[in-house]
Amino acid sequence: MAHSSTIHETLTAVFQVRRFPANIAAGPGPAEAGKGIIGRCPPGQRTELAVLLWERALDPQKGTWSLPGGRLRDDEDLDTSAGRQLAEKVDVRELAHLEQLSVFSAPDRVPAPRRIASAYLGLVPLTADPQLPSDTAWHPVSALPPMSFDHGTVVDHARTRLAAKLSYTNIAFALAPADFTMSTLREIYCAALGYEVDTTNLQRVLARRKVITPTGQTRAPGRAGGRPAAVYRYTDSGIRVTDEFAALRPRS
Secondary structure, three states, X not given: OOOOOEEEEEEEEEEEEXXXXXXXXXXOOOOOOOOOOOOOOOOOEEEEEEEEEEEOOOOOOOOOEEXXXXXXXXXXXXXXXXXXXXXXXXXXXXXOEEEEEEEEOOOOOOOOOEEXXXXXXXXXXXXXXXOOOOOEEEEEHHXXXXXXXXXXXXXXXHHHHHHHHHHHEOHHHHOOOOOEEHHHHHHHHHHHHOOOOOHHHHHHHHHHOOOEEEEEEEEOOOOOOOOOEEEEEEOOOOOOEOOOOOOOOOOO
């Protein structure tokens, strides 16, 4: 099929680690989510990597869920367009990290006219609580609702990129709060990676690479007792490669 014109758009997969009811499943409505994961996960909830989606009110594919994005204007570059679309579509104006992910250009990815999408990965720390429009909600990546066009594929690409970078960069700074205990950081890593990691090994690896720095403070133990937990923060607030050949392994 010949195309008389081609539209260039930006799409952003915005991730945040959040808590969801343990029995939640993919469905047509917004997912119920808490505001963060500080402290031990309450019974009946689970920690998940979540993606921000908005529900289409008009055809094509009315009622499906889309990544925030839209058409690239003649007077803006891709990064500017991605930021503007997030602000206009879902009222997200501050990200801890934003990077270009990939280009999606299949001729039939959307109905005509043809659209080429430059996709981005965006990260929001768990302490952030953006005020979302009524048609927008966080959904667990493991239980996506019916997705528009190829947006589910974009989410898969973004999740894979994030998981890879968690092994060889300090990118988790963009998902973590300013100060945290290792149990909280482990929960973030497990949610983002999709498998369990050992807390002691994670601390050892990150400390050896000078990714995290102890603050000298402690947090009081929970109801179960035990020693106060040491508090850490990320050494850098920007992304850097820490070990280009590293890989975080699942806990055996």
